[in-house]
Amino acid sequence: MSLARLWAIMRKELIQVRRDRVTLALIIGVPVIELLMFGYALNAVTDHIATVVFDESSTAASRTFAQAFDNTGYFTIRRWVGSREEAMHAIDSAEARVALIIPGDFGDRVLGGRSATAQLIVDGSDPAVAQTAMFSGGLIAQVQSSTVTLETLNRAGQGGSSRGGIDLRPVVLYNPRMLSVKFMVPALIGLVLQMQAVLLTALAVVRERERGTLEQLIVSPVRPTELMLGKTLPNVVLCLASTVLTLVVARVLFNVPVVGSVFELFVLTLPFLLGSLGIGLAISVAATNQAQALQMTMFTLLPSILLSGFLYAREGMPQIFQWLSLGIPMTYYLQVLRGVILKGVGVAELWPQGLALTIFATVTLAVSISRFRKTIE
Amino acid sequence: MTADAPAIEVHHLTKRFGERVAVSDVSFSVRSGEVFAFLGPNGSGKSTTIRMLCGILAPTSGTGQVLGYDIVREPERIKQRIGYMSQRFSLYEDLTVRENLEFYAGIYEVPRGVLGARVTELVAMAGLQGREDQLAAHLSGGWKQRLALGCAIVHRPPLLFLDEPTAGVDPVSRREFWTMIHELAATGVTVFATTHYLDEAEHAARVAMIHDGILTALATPADFKANFLRGRLFAVRSADTLRTLAALQQRPDISDVSLYGDAIHALMAAGDEHALAEVLAAAGIEGATVEPILPSLEDVFISLMKR
Numbered sequence: 001m002s003l004a005r006l007w008a009i010m011r012k013e014l015i016q017v018r019r020d021r022v023t024l025a026l027i028i029g030v031p032v033i034e035l036l037m038f039g040y041a042l043n044a045v046t047d048h049i050a051t052v053v054f055d056e057s058s059t060a061a062s063r064t065f066a067q068a069f070d071n072t073g074y075f076t077i078r079r080w081v082g083s084r085e086e087a088m089h090a091i092d093s094a095e096a097r098v099a100l101i102i103p104g105d106f107g108d109r110v111l112g113g114r115s116a117t118a119q120l121i122v123d124g125s126d127p128a129v130a131q132t133a134m135f136s137g138g139l140i141a142q143v144q145s146s147t148v149t150l151e152t153l154n155r156a157g158q159g160g161s162s163r164g165g166i167d168l169r170p171v172v173l174y175n176p177r178m179l180s181v182k183f184m185v186p187a188l189i190g191l192v193l194q195m196q197a198v199l200l201t202a203l204a205v206v207r208e209r210e211r212g213t214l215e216q217l218i219v220s221p222v223r224p225t226e227l228m229l230g231k232t233l234p235n236v237v238l239c240l241a242s243t244v245l246t247l248v249v250a251r252v253l254f255n256v257p258v259v260g261s262v263f264e265l266f267v268l269t270l271p272f273l274l275g276s277l278g279i280g281l282a283i284s285v286a287a288t289n290q291a292q293a294l295q296m297t298m299f300t301l302l303p304s305i306l307l308s309g310f311l312y313a314r315e316g317m318p319q320i321f322q323w324l325s326l327g328i329p330m331t332y333y334l335q336v337l338r339g340v341i342l343k344g345v346g347v348a349e350l351w352p353q354g355l356a357l358t359i360f361a362t363v364t365l366a367v368s369i370s371r372f373r374k375t376i377e
Numbered sequence: 378m379t380a381d382a383p384a385i386e387v388h389h390l391t392k393r394f395g396e397r398v399a400v401s402d403v404s405f406s407v408r409s410g411e412v413f414a415f416l417g418p419n420g421s422g423k424s425t426t427i428r429m430l431c432g433i434l435a436p437t438s439g440t441g442q443v444l445g446y447d448i449v450r451e452p453e454r455i456k457q458r459i460g461y462m463s464q465r466f467s468l469y470e471d472l473t474v475r476e477n478l479e480f481y482a483g484i485y486e487v488p489r490g491v492l493g494a495r496v497t498e499l500v501a502m503a504g505l506q507g508r509e510d511q512l513a514a515h516l517s518g519g520w521k522q523r524l525a526l527g528c529a530i531v532h533r534p535p536l537l538f539l540d541e542p543t544a545g546v547d548p549v550s551r552r553e554f555w556t557m558i559h560e561l562a563a564t565g566v567t568v569f570a571t572t573h574y575l576d577e578a579e580h581a582a583r584v585a586m587i588h589d590g591i592l593t594a595l596a597t598p599a600d601f602k603a604n605f606l607r608g609r610l611f612a613v614r615s616a617d618t619l620r621t622l623a624a625l626q627q628r629p630d631i632s633d634v635s636l637y638g639d640a641i642h643a644l645m646a647a648g649d650e651h652a653l654a655e656v657l658a659a660a661g662i663e664g665a666t667v668e669p670i671l672p673s674l675e676d677v678f679i680s681l682m683k684r
Binding site (some may be wrong): 002004005007008009011012015016020021211212213215216217218219222258367 | 378431433453456457459460463465467468469470471476479480481482483484486522540
């Protein structure tokens with residue numbers, strides 16, 4: 001192991017990254033863009049659901065009822081349609097996700113103090129939208145019917161003010177926007193970090209193979225370990241810097257501060273990062289060109305997104321996938337991120353996750369360095 | 378290692394890849410300070426041999442010493458002391474001329490104290506003064522080649538391996554390149570070059586010909602021309618070149634008949650130009666001129682390949 005050779009490689013890598021605008025943009029731009037995309041897009045799906053209304057009743061009561069949907073912000077009325085068929089067609093053509101059908105006797109029934117029925121037709125192809133639509137639609141109907149009851153009682157002169165004890169606040173408390181951002185932002189930091197670490201490392205080696213410079217290095221006194229470290233250490237620095245950037249964006253744009261200790265967060269981030277670099281090295285051994293390396297990187301991201309608890313709680317998965325998810329470093333790192341950033345816990349509580357990440361990093365790095373040694377010798 | 382010890386010495390070097398024998402029982406030695414050419418067509422085993430000599434590929438059997446170090450047991454020592462340049466000019470195109478030289482200087486642990494002077498010297502050698510801060514990507518083929526050579530000798534190796542060093546470079550640059558190689562050799566550097574260009578092999582002190590992994594001949598270029606042809610070589614010019622060619626090809630005592638521009642080169646096993654002129658006259662070809670010529674390496678190489 002020669003420090004001079006290690007330094008020569010690291011210096012070269014840093015110069016190359018500095019000159020490569022695409023990679024630079026990848027390091028700085030992608031975390032921010034992904035955070036913005038995921039952060040805002042994941043909110044958008046839960047409100048402003050496109051809605052059409054078929055109001056057969058066409059009374060003040062029915063219009064108030066429909067308007068109440070729009071007022072909540074969960075629904076946006078796109079159009080008032082003239083028939084049930086037209087409403088169905090709006091859903092089929094993806095113009096609307098939801099159709100509200102108010103029958104002709106709605107107004108009379110409400111005025112007459114009888115129970116009125118309305119129908120909410122929901123496009124179930126996106127379960128998240130459907131769930132929000134059904135849940136908030138149900139709430140709106142409940143609220144509306146209490147209001148109507150109150151008004152009817154008032155009109156009957158039975159004095160309502162003392163009896164208007166219906167509390168509407170639970171609707172306000174249920175705020176999916178806040179919850180989903182808080183849930184997603186820490187996970188995004190992990191995803192961006194993994195993608196960068198894997199891709200940067202894989203590309204750094206594959207690029208040299210493609211250009212023939214690897215052949216030159218193999219003939220030189222450079223040892224495989226020096227080459228590996230020289231290529232990964234600059235990436236550690238870059239990825240940690242990029243993590244700081246995403247933490248700042250999370251704080252400023254999404255108001256998600258790190259509740260726990262930033263230092264302990266980085267202590268627990270390091271083994272995750274090293275494991276990701278190990279995966280990057282393994283890819284660089286297997287891939288013969290940059291396009292292949294890119295595809296393989298995307299492939300490794302899939303289980304990290306689907307099985308780790310990134311989008312769906314692991315508890316809801318079939319047993320076998322729960323076991324599988326224990327082999328994915330992102331599973332542990334998500335617990336670290338959500339633990340430190342949201343709950344404010346630290347190494348004292350999260351050391352088992354840290355240990356799992358360290359074991360994973362050690363195994364991947366050891367295997368990929370030895371594989372790498374074989375391919376270049 | 379003493380001054381007259383060979384720079385390279387291999388005995389019965391063999392490399393198999395599964396069933397295929399890439400290099401078969403090759404033995405030779407390269408003297409210190411010599412320019413040695415390894416000549417053969419693509420796929421003949423040149424690159425496999427060079428990789429075994431550089432210590433990055435272990436031979437299946439046989440032994441070898443490079444600069445006195447065993448190619449199997451001491452590859453790391455060999456790597457530190459040799460320069461290597463391949464046809465791909467392994468430069469980093471996104472680094473400048475200076476950064477490329479400094480990178481390889483770092484890899485070979487050139488002391489910081491001499492680094493500046495060494496870089497200046499190599500930039501001058503490659504004729505790249507004033508271009509130190511240009512990206513390697515913006516250099517022409519010839520300049521890239523000279524920069525690659527500079528990178529390969531940044532640590533002043535006593536032995537330089539060149540693997541097809543002039544592939545894809547214009548003729549003027551090729552000539553300049555070989556001038557630089559001979560200047561290096563004059564300072565005592567041993568040069569081992571593989572090539573499939575015959576004119577390039579003429580630059581070498583000695584030439585080894587390899588074909589299908591077998592070393593077919595090893596001699597100086599002059600020796601090749603004088604002793605490796607079975608017969609004498611003549612250039613024949615006539616009004617009807619094609620008829621002449623056909624007539625010559627029919628004779629069993631005339632071999633290696635081939636076209637060179639407007640002349641036909643023919644190798645006759647015995648006899649002089651008059652004998653050949655008579656042969657042509659007998660075939661009914663009028664007014665042909667016949668002159669004896671010195672063979673080029675190409676003539677010898679083609680003759681050897683046909684055997």
